[in-house]
Amino acid sequence: MKQEGRIVIAQSVVGVVENSDGGRSAPSAVLPRLPLADIVQPDSPRLSGLSDEHARLLANSDAELPPILVNRRTMRVVDGAHRLLAAKLRGQEAIDVDFCDCDNDEAFVLAVEKNVMHGLPLSRAERTAAADRILGAYPEWSDRAIAAVVGLSHKTVGSIRRRFAKNTEPVTHRRGRDGRLRPVNGAAARAKVSSLLADRQGASLREIAREAGVSPDTVRSVRNVRDVRNVRDARDESRRAEAPTAAAPRAVPSPEHEGPQAAPRRASACVRIQETGPAGRSALMRSLRSDPSLRLSESGRALLRLLDVYAMGPDDWARIGGDVPAHRLGEIAQLARECGRIWHNFAAALEQRQRDAVEA
Known part of the structure; x- marks a missing residue:
């Protein structure tokens, strides 16, 4: 100028x-x-x-x-x-x-x-x-x-x-x-940004943008795509590792009525979450928040507010649990267990929809 x-x-x-x-x-x-x-x-x-x-x-x-x-x-x-x-x-x-x-x-x-x-x-x-x-x-x-x-x-x-x-x-x-x-060549510029993000993980958006000759918004977009891809790759790898196991039943039982075979399935799900880790959870939440199909609908925004809890780490839960008053421990534990049952059924219903869509 x-x-x-x-x-x-x-x-x-x-x-x-x-x-x-x-x-x-x-x-x-x-x-x-x-x-x-x-x-x-x-x-x-x-x-x-x-x-x-x-x-x-x-x-x-x-x-x-x-x-x-x-x-x-x-x-x-x-x-x-x-x-x-x-x-x-x-x-x-x-x-x-x-x-x-x-x-x-x-x-x-x-x-x-x-x-x-x-x-x-x-x-x-x-x-x-x-x-x-x-x-x-x-x-x-x-x-x-x-x-x-x-x-x-x-x-x-x-x-x-x-x-x-x-x-x-x-x-x-x-x-x-x-x-x-x-x-002029946007693809080449985004490839350079992706390479810089991989090599300089501690650099700010503006530092990467200045070196690549792009705007910070472009760097943010490339980073979000990388985060989503990393989460997807981690999930795919986890699914491939579990491929020999039997397919999940179509029924949606609650934890109180699950048989002995349900414990390995729950443990497997916990392993997937732990493998994802705090960084993976944060990346997944950033991806979900940037999805217009969720962000621009009332029910989607409500779901995102509920899923914000998902990004909390073990230290956050330990701190919250330590602050619960002693005279309310049993009541809050009961409600937490009920919330877990509701979320379990919700997750199972979504997985069933996904299987139905694949089979269709």
């Missing part, structure tokens, strides 16, 4: 316009007047030149015309060539002006943007030619940033870029309308 006083990419490319005293122009400000003879003709994006008919319409109007925009460095018109011609037709010797301070490429961008927003519209051919020229001056600008200036779709700008790119050096990053640089 260029310094203040130059053109920057925000919602679109904006030129900083100043009056002769260096302040921003305002309706109440006294605008400077320049002699028409001191003003240089514009570097216009209009391929066919000025429209005499449009200039005559402006000259014959009783309305006071807005000031023209002039580049202080070159005294060349940036915006208002038809108003300048209308002033000549009226017989004026001077005209009100606003000033901008920029180089030739910046002045052209500003001229295109101004002519897209108001005045006699640019033709599609003129907009296309302007996009081609801006690509030559600013190849690092994104398709959407250029589209916002020239008034074309970003897809059209992309097709112009592909034609233009045959004779230019490839760029690795592009600057968007918000002024931020982003990698």
Whole structure:
């Protein structure tokens, strides 16, 4: 992004316009007047030149015309060539002006943007030619940033870029309308982030983002995907280890009515949870919280609040258990056992749904 006083990419490319005293122009400000003879003709994006008919319409109007925009460095018109011609037709010797301070490429961008927003519209051919020229001056600008200036779709700008790119050096990053640089090859950038996350596990999101040349949000997204994949791999490995055992029964018995064979199944489930570990539980909870199908529904949000308990470690449970008042130990133990039975039935019902879906 260029310094203040130059053109920057925000919602679109904006030129900083100043009056002769260096302040921003305002309706109440006294605008400077320049002699028409001191003003240089514009570097216009209009391929066919000025429209005499449009200039005559402006000259014959009783309305006071807005000031023209002039580049202080070159005294060349940036915006208002038809108003300048209308002033000549009226017989004026001077005209009100606003000033901008920029180089030739910046002045052209500003001229295109101004002519897209108001005045006699640019033709599609003129907009296309302007996009081609801006690509030559600013190849690092994104398709959407250029589209916002020239008034074309970003897809059209992309097709112009592909034609233009045959004779230019490839760029690795592009600057968007918000002024931020982003990698052109997103897959390569995400692969680099994944490698950095593996090699530098203690680094912060911003450190990884800065080294990979991406945003912290991209690093967070890659990390979440890695966490989900790690949890899935751990589960798959656990399932493969248990493959020789008999399939679980379709019935959903409560713990009080389970037979002797139920203890190994419960022990096996505990082993899977222990193998996952606190880090795996935290990763799984992060993945669940980021799932829109859960996060954006009322029942899903309620389930996530209940499952937050799942991420607690043994030390947390020991601390909570140690704080239970002695006269309530039996009652809370009874409720905890009942909660365990409810969760057991809930888990078994979900597993049954999963088996039914696979068999279907």
